[in-house]
Amino acid sequence: MTTRTLEGYEDRAGAVIGSQQTASSRRRILIAGTIGTAIEWYDFFVYGFIAPLVFDQLFFPKFDQLAATIAVFATLAVGFLARPLGGLVFGHxxxxxxxxxxxxxxxxxxxxxxxxxxxxxxxxxxxxxxxIALVALRFIQGFALGGESTAAILMAIETSPGNRRGFSAGVVQAAGSVGVVLASFAALTISRLPEADLLSWGWRVPFLISAVLVALGVYMRLRIEESTTFREAPEAATVPAIEALKSHWRSIIIVLFAEVAQTSYFYLTAIFTISFATRQFGVQKDVITRAVLLANLVALIAMPLIGVWSDRIGRKRIFLAGVVLAAVSMLAFYHAVATREPLLVTAAVVLAAGVIHPLMFSTEGSYFPELFPTRIRFTGVSIGKQFGTVFGAGIAPLVATSLFAQTGTVYAISGYYVALALAAVIALSFAQETSKSRLLG
Structure with missing residues (x-):
């Protein structure tokens, strides 16, 4: 089997031996990946924050309120349905x-x-x-994120010393929170506009701002080098997906169930809550959007720290702790939101999306890629992660809305998440710890 240009490798202590990829090059890669990821997540999440506020009136005006809300969340789901396809194509x-x-x-x-x-x-x-055009564009967003959400992480960990992969992944994952913060801030700002201005032109501004952000991201990414670990690894099979599914299906299943638990928790406590809390519980729009903004500011600080923690004590136990805490918290989350008390609502959202969720989200950035060899790492992670996102974040708001409509109680939503968390715990019980191992070739 032929190999790419051999420029270095990592020993178990994480030292880079014979590598021509300098420290400054690694910093550029980390910075470019962080900035680009923040921009892409802004683009993806600004839709998630603004759509529940106004898209029911702008694009589904002939539906009643509940049906229009379900339709809006269905368009959200389209973006997630596109992510596996994007992951497969870009992974290849x-x-x-x-x-x-x-x-x-x-x-x-x-x-x-x-x-x-x-x-x-x-x-x-x-x-x-x-x-129809809205749905098509949402599909393209999901298709793009299906590749981005894996590529940036791989560049970060494949160019990091072995004992700092968790930190590097945590920094890039935190960039996702930067994007969410920017999107939250944009949604909070336009939510204060008079209703007529919001519906006529205000909702467009956050989407159009992306032009400036993308220009900055492209400039940064043109200046980086390819991952050394990728260049030194054996060449991938002609169809990496076949090798991944044939030889590493167990890791794919583990990633899938873990991702379902991670993504569904964030969307149920953040994105879904924006619409659900305002329309069903009467929480003020600015209260809930401000709470989500604060939660992501907290997560922005927490994720690099959790990444460092995972380098020291391991990825698996931190991720498992996040899943268990998420399941427990969901039993009380919506009851806290239903009080409509601004302080209690804010505390519930910050605890969920700012503290508990990062235990999973930060850790998966290094944990999932470490389960696969370099030659099929992109494809293997993408299959598990993107399909997990579909069954998690992609349908969680839709399922939650439907469950509440049928039962009239938030216990149905809580029970739904507890079942997802239990499946993740079972899957992770078959996974190995990877933090002290070098990346596979």
């Missing part, structure tokens, strides 16, 4: 050709789709064509 080329080219392509694709959403006509002026 990422394992065959490299991580850098994927990072550039996904950033441009996401940015153009986001800007286009900001330019869309509404249902009142274009009818069903506007709704």
């Amino acid at each position: 080329f990422g394992d065959r050709l490299g991580r850098k080219s994927v990072l550039l392509c996904t950033l441009l694709m996401m940015g153009l789709a986001t800007i286009s959403i900001g330019l869309l006509p509404t249902y009142s002026s274009a009818g069903a064509i506007a709704t």
